Amino acid sequence: MSTPTVPKLRTRKPTGAIPWPKILLEGEEKAGKSFLAASFTGCDRTGQAYWLELGEDTADEYAAVPGADYLLIEHNGTYRDILGQIEAVHAEAKRAASAGEPPVVLVIDSVSLLWRMLVNWTQDRGRRSKTGQKKLRFDPDAEIKPGMNLWNDATERWNRVMYLVRTMPGIVLLLARGKEVQAVDGAGEPIPNTKTWRVEGQKSLAYDATVWVRLLRGDDHAYVVGARSLKFQVPREGKPKAMPNFSVESLVFDLMGCGPHSAPRQAPQLTGDLAQPWITEVEETAEKHGIPGLQKLWKKVGADKTLSRDEVNVIRHAITQQVAALKNPPKIEDPTSDAARLRAAALAEQDEQGEPEPDPFDEAPYAPAA
Numbered sequence: 001m002s003t004p005t006v007p008k009l010r011t012r013k014p015t016g017a018i019p020w021p022k023i024l025l026e027g028e029e030k031a032g033k034s035f036l037a038a039s040f041t042g043c044d045r046t047g048q049a050y051w052l053e054l055g056e057d058t059a060d061e062y063a064a065v066p067g068a069d070y071l072l073i074e075h076n077g078t079y080r081d082i083l084g085q086i087e088a089v090h091a092e093a094k095r096a097a098s099a100g101e102p103p104v105v106l107v108i109d110s111v112s113l114l115w116r117m118l119v120n121w122t123q124d125r126g127r128r129s130k131t132g133q134k135k136l137r138f139d140p141d142a143e144i145k146p147g148m149n150l151w152n153d154a155t156e157r158w159n160r161v162m163y164l165v166r167t168m169p170g171i172v173l174l175l176a177r178g179k180e181v182q183a184v185d186g187a188g189e190p191i192p193n194t195k196t197w198r199v200e201g202q203k204s205l206a207y208d209a210t211v212w213v214r215l216l217r218g219d220d221h222a223y224v225v226g227a228r229s230l231k232f233q234v235p236r237e238g239k240p241k242a243m244p245n246f247s248v249e250s251l252v253f254d255l256m257g258c259g260p261h262s263a264p265r266q267a268p269q270l271t272g273d274l275a276q277p278w279i280t281e282v283e284e285t286a287e288k289h290g291i292p293g294l295q296k297l298w299k300k301v302g303a304d305k306t307l308s309r310d311e312v313n314v315i316r317h318a319i320t321q322q323v324a325a326l327k328n329p330p331k332i333e334d335p336t337s338d339a340a341r342l343r344a345a346a347l348a349e350q351d352e353q354g355e356p357e358p359d360p361f362d363e364a365p366y367a368p369a370a
Contacts, residue, residue, distance in 0.1 A: 018231075018262045020103050020171045021252060024206060026178035026199045027215030036215070036222075037107045037173045038062040040248035042069035045259075046171060047102035050089050054082065055113030070107065079117065079157055080287075086164050093170035103262070104170035112177040112200035114161065118154040122146045125153075155202065162208045171252060176201050178214060211251065214240060222246035231257040275311040279318050286322040294319050294326075 025033050034056070041049035049070035053059040059072050073089070075081045086106075093104035108114070126132050126146030135142045165172050176199050183194040197214075199205060206212055212225040223240035227233075232255045234241045243251075252258050271277065278301065285293040301307065301315045 018229075018256065018258050019210070020169065020258060020262050021210035021256060022165055022168075022172045022174065022208065023248065023251070024174045024176060024199075024209035024212045025215070025248075026176040026213070028179055028217045029177070031215035031217045031219075033175045033215055034058050034062055034109055035065055036246075036248055037109065037175060038065040038068040038070070040067070040173070041105055041107065042067040043105075043249050045102060045249070045253060046105050047096050048092070049105035049107065051107045051109065052082070052085065052089075053109055054111075055116070056109050059109065070105075079121070082114070083157075083160060083164075086161060090164045090168050093168045097169035104168075105173070106165075106168065106170065107173045107175065108165075109175040110177060111174045111205065115158060115201045115205075118157055118202075122150045122154045125150050158202045162204075166208055173248065174205070174209060176205065211256070213243075213246075213251070220244065224251075227256075229256050231255060273311055273314075274307055275314040278307075278311075278315045282315065282318045282322055286326060291323055291326055294323055 025037060027033055038051075040046075041051070050073050051059045051070045052073045052075075059070075062068060063070070063072075073085050075085050086108075089104065089106050093106070096102070096104050123144070123146060126144045127136065129147070129150075131147075132144045135144060165174070178197060178199045180195050181198045183191040183196040185191055206226070211227045211229070214223040214225050216223070221242045221244050223242055224234050225240045282294070282297060285297050289296075298316060298319050301312055301319075304312075307315070
């Protein structure tokens with residue numbers, strides 16, 4: 001029996017470089033979050049600043065804030081376009097870092113409304129599901145609770161945005177809404193006379209930030225709730241640290257000690273297999289180039305020697321599904337018609353099992369790579 005090959009150990013010495021921070025700037029309404037972010041965008045120690053406005057309407061006006069200097073990112077309001085624009089900023093930040101230029105700055109105003117968009121999408125999908133439609137036929141006002149699989153889809157979309165934020169070699173300001181709310185116990189029941197602070201966003205938002213800053217309306221101080229830094233400390237007992245005369249510039253360059261040396265090594269993307277990046281490419285190819293583009297991608301997958309047989313099968317199955325969807329787009333009909341209601345009732349009684357999709361390019365979709 002042959003001895004298994006042992007992988008070669010790869011190591012390096014840590015550089016001690018301070019990464020450019022991802023700053024969560026949250027607080028009450030009209031507390032000055034957008035104003036603080038805008039005033040930082042013209043800092044002479046940073047490069048080009050970009051402002052991604054999601055559900056807010058201040059970016060055009062706030063160009064007049066003293067010190068503001070940013071470009072407003074245009075998008076059509078869809079998740080795919082928003083993600084694409086963040087990817088474009090990410091690519092520009094990598095280019096600037098490689099060229100030794102000052103760091104790119106990205107302001108997202110606000111991530112609370114990004115998550116709200118994904119929540120609304122999930123709730124709409126729950127109402128469109130077979131279970132949701134069945135309940136709504138009997139009670140149009142029935143409460144529909146989306147399944148965990150739908151919430152997982154929303155979380156995955158959120159994570160794709162946050163991955164770009166975390167790995168961007170530049171400074172990111174995440175603006176969010178925060179407020180004091182009634183505390184609840186483990187069963188969801190209100191706790192009398194007890195308040196707690198809640199940041200509106202996906203529950204892991206604070207984990208994705210290097211520094212967490214809170215603003216209160218009518219208070220001249222900013223409060224640092226938490227920070228991952230060796231340069232300054234936030235009390236561990238949970239009480240936020242008050243910061244008089246706060247500015248984002250002083251936080252980044254003075255308190256955290258960032259500077260020209262802040263160019264950390266890019267960590268590789270964590271992925272369970274090599275298929276996942278290809279699945280994203282399949283979706284984008286279907287949208288941009290249709291069936292001809294998918295046919296080229298099919299051959300490209302087969303020629304990639306780094307993919308295992310199982311990974312090739314997974315990717316080609318995704319291509320098959322996209323081709324089927326392009327060849328047979330869903331029919332749009334009036335859901336209130338009698339015929340549609342009868343058809344929906346009949347479908348609700350049928351088993352969802354169906355035949356596998358045929359090979360779209362006259363090749364075996366589950367064949368191993370050539």
